[in-house]
Amino acid sequence: xxxxxxxxxxxxxxxxxxxSKAKLPYGLKTDHxxxxxxxxxxxxxxxxxQLNTKAIQRLESMLMPANFSSIVGEFITATTPxxxxxxxxxxxxxxxxxxxxxxxFENDAVQHSAHGVEVKASRYSKAWQGHNPxxxxxxxxxxxxxxxxxxxxxxxxFLMVVGANLTKADWLxxxxxxxxxxxxxxxxxxxxxxxxxxNWIYRDDSGLKQVK
Numbered sequence: 001x002x003x004x005x006x007x008x009x010x011x012x013x014x015x016x017x018x019x020s021k022a023k024l025p026y027g028l029k030t031d032h033x034x035x036x037x038x039x040x041x042x043x044x045x046x047x048x049x050q051l052n053t054k055a056i057q058r059l060e061s062m063l064m065p066a067n068f069s070s071i072v073g074e075f076i077t078a079t080t081p082x083x084x085x086x087x088x089x090x091x092x093x094x095x096x097x098x099x100x101x102x103x104x105f106e107n108d109a110v111q112h113s114a115h116g117v118e119v120k121a122s123r124y125s126k127a128w129q130g131h132n133p134x135x136x137x138x139x140x141x142x143x144x145x146x147x148x149x150x151x152x153x154x155x156x157x158f159l160m161v162v163g164a165n166l167t168k169a170d171w172l173x174x175x176x177x178x179x180x181x182x183x184x185x186x187x188x189x190x191x192x193x194x195x196x197x198x199n200w201i202y203r204d205d206s207g208l209k210q211v212k
Contacts, residue, residue, distance in 0.1 A: 004153045008048035008058060010041045011157035014204055022201045025137050026101050027086030030201055036079040037158055044156055060145040060156060073121035076141055097136050126193055129185040133171030139163035144211045161202035164195035
């Protein structure tokens with residue numbers, strides 16, 4: 001079994017696992033996505049190593065799963081524009097999408113627009129969710145990591161990144177029971193899933209086999 005100390009070091013991004021034929025908008029390239037992913041691996045490894053020196057749980061083992069997924073997505077959103085100069089992080093609080101074309105909106109801030117790139121991070125390889133059906137280019141970053149309930153340490157690793165231009169028809173509202181208090185969301189349907197898988201950006205096949 002892997003030790004807790006060893007699990008502090010994420011699995012390196014496989015530079016050979018990127019799809020050079022992936023079609024991305026607004027000047028975004030697979031190289032930009034790769035650099036942002038590598039920055040996150042370095043960030044998480046540094047943070048977890050420091051936490052370990054104080055006998056504190058790793059970040060992914062400490063936070064609620066949804067909160068950690070949000071950190072992954074927010075980090076990729078904030079870091080990608082460092083490498084892709086044609087995209088900027090949307091400066092509007094809770095604005096949609098996450099990244100917008102530089103100069104298209106005043107101060108690179110917009111409450112809602114179909115122009116830009118939305119980023120989601122998920123531990124799941126399908127049935128990705130958003131708050132509303134949207135016409136947008138969606139990127140989903142799939143990863144594997146421990147959750148607070150896990151007892152066997154394993155390091156964080158990126159498994160897959162996919163992206164495609166989705167329409168409202170590629171989403172379906174996910175219902176909830178009368179007793180549920182969770183926020184109503186929309187899920188990517190099979191049509192959207194097929195579009196995104198056909199335009200994969202990164203695939204760590206060895207990692208995908210391990211988590212199945």
